[in-house]
Amino acid sequence: MEYRQLVATYDRLDATASTIEKTEILATAFEDAGELLPELTQLARGRLFAPWEPDDLGVSSSLTARAIANATGVAHDRVEAWYRETGDLGDAAALAVENRSQATLFSGTLDVATVYETLRGLADYEGAGSQDRRIDDIAGLLADADPDEARYVVRTVVGAMRLGVGEGTIRDAVAAAFLDDSEEAVSAVERAYEVTNDFRTVSETARTRGLDGLASLGVELFRPVKAMLARKAESVADALDSTERPLLEYKYDGMRAKIHVRDGEVRVFTRRLEDVTAQFPDIVAAVEAELDAENAIVEAEVVGYDPETGGPIPFQELSKRIKRTSDIEELAAEYPVTVRVFDLLYRGDGSLLDSPLVERLARLDDLLDADGETLERATHLQPESLEDAEAFYGDALEAGQEGIIVKNLDAAYQPGSRVGYMLKVKPTMEPLDLAVVQAKWSEGRKSEWLGRLRLACWDAEREELREIGRIFSGLTDDELRELTAKLEPLVRSVEGRTAKLRPEVVIEVEYEEIQSSTTYDSGYALRFPRFGGFREDLAPEDADRLERVERLYEEQ
Known part of the structure; x- marks a missing residue:
């Protein structure tokens, strides 16, 4: 297939803003791709x-x-x-x-x-x-x-195609090309992608084996699945009312991780599906010593702690380890971790995604060393009353954690979707995770540093980032240096002192209020936004969604 044929498809995608038309264009391209289908599903984005x-x-x-x-x-x-x-x-x-x-x-x-x-x-x-x-x-x-x-x-x-093609568009195009545009077909493609995270495999399976083939795709060791996401509940009482058989767990301020063990070899993946095994040799050593499994996938929160006080440290401190490629042992000693284990997705030779949580946890407990020093079950409780649950929530906040997670013990594991199987309860004015899309070089003594960050949330319907505000001040010199080091390689274009960026950096943003605004294309603006730290574990599409911003605005 000549590249100019693919370029013609790119041009047609660029010429329309309609998601439906983009889906139709891609479906036609996929149908005509033949043996190059796996490559085209990647290159489309x-x-x-x-x-x-x-x-x-x-x-x-x-x-x-x-x-x-x-x-x-x-x-x-x-x-x-x-x-x-x-x-x-x-x-x-x-x-x-x-x-x-x-x-x-x-x-x-x-x-x-x-x-x-x-x-x-x-x-x-x-x-x-x-x-x-x-x-x-x-x-x-x-x-x-x-x-x-x-x-x-x-x-x-x-990495800047500018075609408005996201995962949802690829999903719908694969379904339309090889199945149909029914809800069942789209759901089958989505489920297959959530357990494989590879449209090459999903598209080829849909083309050659149809719905039955997609249904057969499952979890594989050393190929991470997306994390199941929680919806926010307004209160502990609301969370309990929405959950038939609740289990409460601390919501830790750490790095969510999938830990894979295959024939005794250990790999660690982040929520972004990045392999950080090399950055966390202490986790590898702990799993080898404290987990009794040759083949397994364990889900956990990796929590950093102060080696002097034993108290938890903020994720922003722990995140310094995630991208590190040198002095790893020294950083591990400076920011040691505990691993709070809370789910088991695979054991022996099979997936446990469809098993109820109560069964997954029972099998997880069988694997953990009761005397282990690093791997421990997440602090948890099966409440007998609302009073029990609220006291547990208070304990979590008192311990320096973010809040609690409320799970349904009878629920299966649904990768990647906020499906209501899990609810999180946190203080009401919680920060937003936003992508940095633009920055500006400062003036005076700070002229070599990028600051004045323009921020964006994720519009899931349009599959694009929508701007929501700027951080003008309040950054320390150290923060400006670190921001500049992260952002300068992402500069797409420069006009005056303003740099437009490839949106790869996600930060936590605190604020006083969300206001309606015509200044930004989200329709909202943050009042007095403040830098809260880097979210190394999040990709731009993991930034907080526009729908959540809208809900927070209405609930103020």
Whole structure:
């Protein structure tokens, strides 16, 4: 399949704002894809890897601009100027190809498989000369590209397709292409994706084996499933009234983790499905010593504590370990953890997702070492009365935890959905988790630091971020330094001192009030927002949803 055929699909997607039309366009493309279907389901969103695979290509916008310059003979400064003017490095690449001063002696025709494999291969380069090899590979693709092809090659590299295609659109298109557009078909595709997190597998299974094949897809060790999400209850009484057979657990301020054990080997995955095994050797050692299982998936909250006082530390402190690639042992000693285990999703050779919670917990208890020092069951209670439950909630807050989780002991595990099987009870004015979409270089002595953050919540219906406010002040020098280090590699375009960002950083935001506003496209604004810390465990689509902002606004 020639790459220009995929680019034509991209252009049709770009030309419509209608989600229905986007779904129809993709369904047609998937039907015609043949053996390239797995690759197309990834490339439709500009993704080269499943969410749980290592996906760092090691290519910044600056390196990509150098590749554009090398491929076209256009000066690097001119490429950068076009990038600043258009706000889109893909558009800058198209302009460079249109104005190229050099042509390859033997130019070829790009095909989808070559583009896909070449770009995935960028992540494999290591050591001396790896950056030059990445630049050469991108330049090689661009040398054979026409302007429109160059635009989308570069957008794929920098992770900014701008097509308005999210997981829901891919899900619906797979159902329409190979099943039908019924609610049953869409639900089958969604369930298969939630347990595999890989549209390559889901789409190929739907194409070749239909509904029965999708139903057969299940949990696999070392392939993480999405976490089951909780809805917020207004009070302890409301949570109990909504739960037939309640179990209460502390809601810890930590990192939610799936711990996989396969033939004795341990891997640790975050809520974002990232593999952080290397960052937490202490968890690996604890699981090997305190969990009696050769094959299992345990869900837990990893909670950091102060080694001097033994008290819990905020997630923002613990999060320093999540992305660390050096001095890991030293950081583990500085921020030690306990692992509060609360579910068992797989044991032996089979999934437990469809088993009731009471059974999963009984089997979990059988695996835990009663004398273990690191792995412990989450603090829990089966309340006999509302008074018991409210006292337990008070104990959780007194212990420095976020609140409580109320679960139904008869419920199965539903990955990825706020289905009402779990409810959380927290203090009413809880913070929001928001994506950073824009920042501005400060002035004076802080001129080299990015601040003045523009924030956005997630609109699940439109599958895009919607702006909701800005943080103008209140950041310490250390926070500004850390923000700048995280945000500068994500800069898409610059106008004056304002930088538009690839929205990968999610932060916790405290505020005084939510107001109706026409300033931001969400329709709301935060009054006196304050930086509460980084949420390393969340992706932009995990940011708080617009519907939650609307509800909080109504409940003020």
